[in-house]
Amino acid sequence: MPFSMSQASLPSFETSLNALSAILDKAAAYAAAKKIDPSVLLHTRLSPNMFDLARQVQVAADNAKNGSARLAGVEPPRYEDDETTIDHLKARLAKTIAYLQTLDRKAIDSSAEREITFPLGPRTGQMKGADYLIHFLLPNFHFHVTAAYAILRHCGVEIAKGDYFGAIPIKMT
Amino acid sequence: MPFSMSQASLPSFETSLNALSAILDKAAAYAAAKKIDPSVLLHTRLSPNMFDLARQVQVAADNAKNGSARLAGVEPPRYEDDETTIDHLKARLAKTIAYLQTLDRKAIDSSAEREITFPLGPRTGQMKGADYLIHFLLPNFHFHVTAAYAILRHCGVEIAKGDYFGAIPIKMT
Numbered sequence A, B: 001m002p003f004s005m006s007q008a009s010l011p012s013f014e015t016s017l018n019a020l021s022a023i024l025d026k027a028a029a030y031a032a033a034k035k036i037d038p039s040v041l042l043h044t045r046l047s048p049n050m051f052d053l054a055r056q057v058q059v060a061a062d063n064a065k066n067g068s069a070r071l072a073g074v075e076p077p078r079y080e081d082d083e084t085t086i087d088h089l090k091a092r093l094a095k096t097i098a099y100l101q102t103l104d105r106k107a108i109d110s111s112a113e114r115e116i117t118f119p120l121g122p123r124t125g126q127m128k129g130a131d132y133l134i135h136f137l138l139p140n141f142h143f144h145v146t147a148a149y150a151i152l153r154h155c156g157v158e159i160a161k162g163d164y165f166g167a168i169p170i171k172m173t
Helices: A010-034 A039-040 A053-072 A086-100 A105-109 A129-154 A163-167 B010-034 B039-044 B053-072 B086-100 B105-109 B131-154 B160-165
Strands: A114-120 A125-129 B114-120 B123-128
Touching: A010 A039, A010 A053, A010 A086, A010 A129, A010 A163, A010 B131, A039 A053, A039 A086, A053 A086, A053 A105, A053 A129, A053 B039, A053 B086, A086 A163, A086 B160, A114 A129, A125 A129, A129 A163, A129 B010, A129 B160, B010 B039, B010 B053, B010 B086, B010 B131, B010 B160, B039 B053, B039 B086, B053 B105, B053 B131, B086 B160, B114 B131, B123 B131, B131 B160
Parallel strands: none
Antiparallel strands: A114 A125, B114 B123
């Protein structure tokens, strides 16, 4: 059974974060073409009490970084949430992908039964590694990438499902 | 390494589909309280060329059903897309969950290296089972559940992240 915890996490995070970076390029091009201040896009929300685009991108990146680090049993670096431009956010995504590439896959692979503890607002959550990956980390990560994508679709940026998936290993006939 | 393809798919689908069913209950209660025709919610979209709520729910359910069946190597049943009420959609979710429970977990577990072919509009996609699960099925499934959730948040339904996650195996302290 060639299937592992690292295989179920790192490649998907990397592909989706790269996809999100390319989506931000399309957002920047759209803003330039329509003469929209890009910060209007970065501050758009789908509902007044949901995160805006900039925060959705930060949280997606932090899900990948912090979640993978917890599975690997190491302390993740903390990034300041000080991005104010699309280029800043793209740099945050690139830095996150570079960090994911430093993680020990074997440590992640051995985490399925290990108890993972993580902050949830003022409280602490605890789950077995496999449950954490499948029931929390992946649904949460894909949630924030989808929310970022949906905000930009809502704003009129011409992106489609292929932009969301990114460069996945698929053969089309 | 107690981690498997079936573990990475079925329990997450079941939990999220149940979560989506409970979210639809809150949508129905909101419509009743605000005297909104529920079909207005079912036909709401985040962008004119994205799916409406009803279709997001159908597609999320079909992702779980068809994707899991393909990994198990069996032909999934085809459900008509004829739901016109929240109750109909909840029945579709329940039927889908019941179907997932009939699938052979061992067949799914042995699918990581098997080539999976699947329709993508007028074309056909082909991926190894593990890649299909991680790079296509899970991102796509969570996309449509998130979109359904986001449409309802956008409409003012009072739901929060816990409603999106559903009954996940977490210990909070």
